[in-house]
Amino acid sequence: MVLYLAILLFLVIGFYLLLTLPSKQIAAFVVNAGPVVLIIIGLVLTLFRRGAIGFPLMIMGFSWWRRNRSKRPIRSAQGQKSTVRSANLEMELDHDTGDMDGTILTGRLQGSRLSSLSEEELLSLYVDFRSDPESLSLLEAFLDRYVPDWRDRADSSGSGTQNDQSAFDHMTREEAYQILGLEPKASQEEIHQAWRRLIKGVHPDSGGSDFLAAKINTARDILLK
DSSP, X not given: OHHHHHHHHHHHHHHHHHHTSOHHHHHHHXXXXXXXXXXXXXXXXXXXXXXXXXHHHHHHHHHHHHHHHHHSOOOOOTTOEEEEEOSSEEEEEETTTOOEEEEEOSSTTTXXXXXXXXXXXXXXXXXXXXXXXXXXXXXXXXXXXXXXTHHHHSOSTTOOOOOOHHHHHXXXXXXXXXXXXXXXXXXXXXXXXXXXXXXXXXXXXGTOOHHHHHHHHHHHHHHHO
């Protein structure tokens, strides 16, 4: 008898607290706290030898909790970035904003950020990188986004670049994780979500870069093998 009175008092107090909350908070509270309440009540009933009622309540609570957890979206950490590295350039893509920037790894401007350079300096890099198709493709992706008319000023000779697919074939799993901005042993769902976020910003159909899109697709394929 005491047990049932305690449960009734618990429910009355919970109902009273719900009446003082806004409707949206009530709905969120019921969805999040409902499974816990069922599990607790079921556990108490089972401990007081009311397992015929308590055990089913515990099962219902666990099932409800697992269903809520499966519906919860996977969120990427704020400030998460992907990294694509070539011999002369390391490019970063921000997952939250879609912005990109790069660090020069060699030469007279070593250590400089692309965003800190003038248009003339960027175009001079375009000439310097012609012997490195991968670095050149990364630089083109940056110029296409931030200096839309750069091709009109660049020397047309040799301006077309061909992506070196063989470089993609030798991509390691560590490089693939860096490109997608993921930690090692990320789940398949996390890989898919990171790929979807990134490909939206760099896909050629959206005015992005063929090279970066190919890199991101290759990274996804390697990690999902």
